Structure formats: C-alpha cells, structure tokens
Amino acid sequence: MGETPDARPARVLIHDPTLRDGHHAVRHQLDTDQLRAYAVAANAAGVAVVEVGHGNGLGASSLQIGRARLSDATMVQVVREALTDSRLAVFMVPGWGTCEDLRGAVGHGADVVRIAAHCTEADITERHLGVARDLGAEAHGVLLMSHMASPEKLAEQCALLAGYGAQAVGIYDSAGHYLPADVTERIAAIVAAVDVPVIFHGHNNLGMAVANSTAAIEAGAQVIDATARGFGAGAGNTQLEVLVAVLERMGHSTGIDLRRLLSAADLAEERLMKAPPVIDSVSLVSGLAGVFSGFRKPVLATARREGIDPADLFFALGDRQVVAGQEDLIDDVAHQLKEM
Missing domain, CATH: 1.10.8.60 (Helicase, Ruva Protein; domain 3)
Known part of the structure; x- marks a missing residue:
C-alpha cells in the first residue's frame, strides 16, 4: 500500500472538465464553435487533460436530465481535432452510459476515461473500467457525492477501483460540502490505501473549492480537477486559473502557462457562459x-x-x-x- 508523502509532489496534473461539468450551467447546450474555441485555448495554455461531454457524461442526454445540443460523438470529435498536445477525456456513469458509449468515445479519440459511481458503489465500475483498459484508454475510477461516506469507506472503495484496473482513483465533492480538514482526512486515507495517483474534484458552494484542492494536494493528491471561471452548476467548480496561480505561489509545478490560461479563462467567460458562477x-x-x-x-x-x-x-x-x-x-x- 502507498504511504502519505512527506513532501509536496514536484508536479500537479490539472484535469479540466470545463466542457463537461460546465455544461450543467447552460443546460448542455454548448455548440461546436464554443467547444472548439475553448479547447484550442486550453491546449495552447498547456492544460494536460481536457474533458468534454454532457454534464452527466456519456449516454446521459435525455428528457429526464436534459438533452444536449450535440451528440457525444460530435463533442468528442470536435474537441479531439482541436487538441494537439492536451489529452482528451470523457466521463461516464454506468447506467446512463454503456460499454458501447465507451467504445464510441475511445474510437473517436478519447485518451482518458473517467468511470464514476456513487461513493459506496464502486463495484458497478468493474466491467467498464476493464473495457476502457482493453480499448487502450487510461482508466480512472471516481466516487461521487463523497461526503456521504467516511474516510475509511472511501479508502476501501478506492482500493476496489484500483483493483478493478483504475490507473487513478479519487473523490468528487459533488455538493460542495467539504471543508479543508474533511478533504485532508479523506485524501490521506485514500493515498494510504492505493498505489495509483489520487484525484480530487471540488465544487465551490461554501467558497472552499480552491482551499479544498490545495488541502488535497498537501495530503498527497496528484490529479486536481478545475474549470475556467469555475464554470459549472450552481456555485461552480474549483476555479482553474485561480488554482494554478495559487499553486505557483505555493511552489507547485503544473506545466501550464498562466498568461495563456488567463486568456483561455477570459474566452470561456465571453463565449461559454452568460455570467460566471456565484455563491448565491x-x-x-x-x-x-x-x-x-x-x-x-x-x-x-x-x-x-x-x-x-x-x-x-x-x-x-x-x-x-x-x-x-x-x-x-x-x-x-x-x-x-x-x-x-
């Protein structure tokens, strides 16, 4: 089993779901020009991974939770063509998406596949993680609504994800409920339980997303999710450009050009959203x-x-x-x- 590191990691990998999680804020109605414009800007800034899709992931476009303007295939293809250096990611929750959806996404160029489950239901991901690995994609396993489970339970569930073949595992603060101490306790428990990189995905309902993300890094997380201007449902996600600036102040490397990232964030505000998320x-x-x-x-x-x-x-x-x-x-x- 891994141990909590004593030193800060030399590099933090930033995973950018602006074009997927942000879709929640605009009823999944981004068009091809919007997707392409942001993908080009994020790629130019050196963002490592850009994620695209319906807000709820592959196969989720429906009357119940909202029909996307574009098909999964179109979204993946458009962003794939725009990325020359950044890797392309997709997200899927079994039950909304299927193995066939995974095959389509990887076939159209997805490099990274996130398979998500409720925080106590890691066992539903086994088949889909296996399919993702068989397709040659980098497979991640992530737990949603993670505040509903104890640190010990999350560590146990993440160990299952890793056992199913996930090459990175982690937790989503889907409700924006955490404080930094909550994150530290949970990430430390997960880091001690697995030998793969650990992911943290924050939301900003209590204004703590950046602080929670830095707490995750200090506890050993190596992959952090963040979106331009915090673009996402409700109060939004961890704000990408703020996080990168804070990490630079803290001495962490991300490989991202902050000046170009600021331009990408400005473009996102102008092109993707009516207004940036606020904590109302x-x-x-x-x-x-x-x-x-x-x-x-x-x-x-x-x-x-x-x-x-x-x-x-x-x-x-x-x-x-x-x-x-x-x-x-x-x-x-x-x-x-x-x-x-």
Whole structure:
C-alpha cells in the first residue's frame, strides 16, 4: 500500500472538465464553435487533460436530465481535432452510459476515461473500467457525492477501483460540502490505501473549492480537477486559473502557462457562459445540505410552483441523501413538505 508523502509532489496534473461539468450551467447546450474555441485555448495554455461531454457524461442526454445540443460523438470529435498536445477525456456513469458509449468515445479519440459511481458503489465500475483498459484508454475510477461516506469507506472503495484496473482513483465533492480538514482526512486515507495517483474534484458552494484542492494536494493528491471561471452548476467548480496561480505561489509545478490560461479563462467567460458562477443563497444552502448542485434549477422551479421555501426543500432532500438521477424525488419531497 502507498504511504502519505512527506513532501509536496514536484508536479500537479490539472484535469479540466470545463466542457463537461460546465455544461450543467447552460443546460448542455454548448455548440461546436464554443467547444472548439475553448479547447484550442486550453491546449495552447498547456492544460494536460481536457474533458468534454454532457454534464452527466456519456449516454446521459435525455428528457429526464436534459438533452444536449450535440451528440457525444460530435463533442468528442470536435474537441479531439482541436487538441494537439492536451489529452482528451470523457466521463461516464454506468447506467446512463454503456460499454458501447465507451467504445464510441475511445474510437473517436478519447485518451482518458473517467468511470464514476456513487461513493459506496464502486463495484458497478468493474466491467467498464476493464473495457476502457482493453480499448487502450487510461482508466480512472471516481466516487461521487463523497461526503456521504467516511474516510475509511472511501479508502476501501478506492482500493476496489484500483483493483478493478483504475490507473487513478479519487473523490468528487459533488455538493460542495467539504471543508479543508474533511478533504485532508479523506485524501490521506485514500493515498494510504492505493498505489495509483489520487484525484480530487471540488465544487465551490461554501467558497472552499480552491482551499479544498490545495488541502488535497498537501495530503498527497496528484490529479486536481478545475474549470475556467469555475464554470459549472450552481456555485461552480474549483476555479482553474485561480488554482494554478495559487499553486505557483505555493511552489507547485503544473506545466501550464498562466498568461495563456488567463486568456483561455477570459474566452470561456465571453463565449461559454452568460455570467460566471456565484455563491448565491441557493448555492450556499445546497452545499450546507449536501445536495448535488445540478438539482438547483429543478428545486427552484418546484419550490416556486408549490409555494415553499427552496431552502426547506434542499435540506429535506439532503436528509434523504438524494443523488444525481433522483430528480423525480423533488416533487415528492415538496408535496410532503406542504402536508407538514
């Protein structure tokens, strides 16, 4: 088993899901010109890995959680053509995506495949991690809504992912619920349990995404996710250009040209989003309640329709530990609140 390192890693690999996680903020409606423009800019800045797709990953475009403007194949092809140095990544949750979706994505040029599962359900990834490896892609295994599990449980689940062939493993703070001490404890436990690089993916509901990401690095994480301007659902993700600037101040190498990255972030704000994410009251409550940020819009719509406080609805959903894909429960919980 690996041991928590005593020294900072010489280099931090930045994984950029702006064109995938950011899709949540625009109802999955980015077009080919937008994808291409940002991919070219990120590639020029030296970003190691650029991820693209529907916000919920391969195969997720649907009436239930939103239809993407473009097909998975088109998104992968457009970004693949724009990347001359950066690697191309895709993301998939078994159940939304299938092995056939993986074959299509790798066939169109994906280099890295992220297979994701709820934080206590690593066993559902075994087949898909194996397929990704067989296809010649770099396979990652990641755990969503990780605040719902203890450090020990997360370490156990990440060890399973590594045992299934994942070449990097890690956790997503899908609800933006963590504080730095939470991250330190969890990442240290995972680093001690596996012999592959450890990933951290933060959200900014409590304004802690950059601090949480640096805590992850100090605890031994080697792969950190971040998006331009924090582009993502609700309060957004770890802000890429801020993170890289902070890491430079801390003495960490990322291989990224900060000046060119700032230009890429400016382009993202101008071309991809109506406005950068902010921590408003709803995002803050979502983080406190531990509810996935992608629930923001349906929660607000339901609360408005039913005449209830969205904060009450978020906390009730948090109590029920809802996860992405359970959006149909929002109406049920709202009706229960009205009857109380």
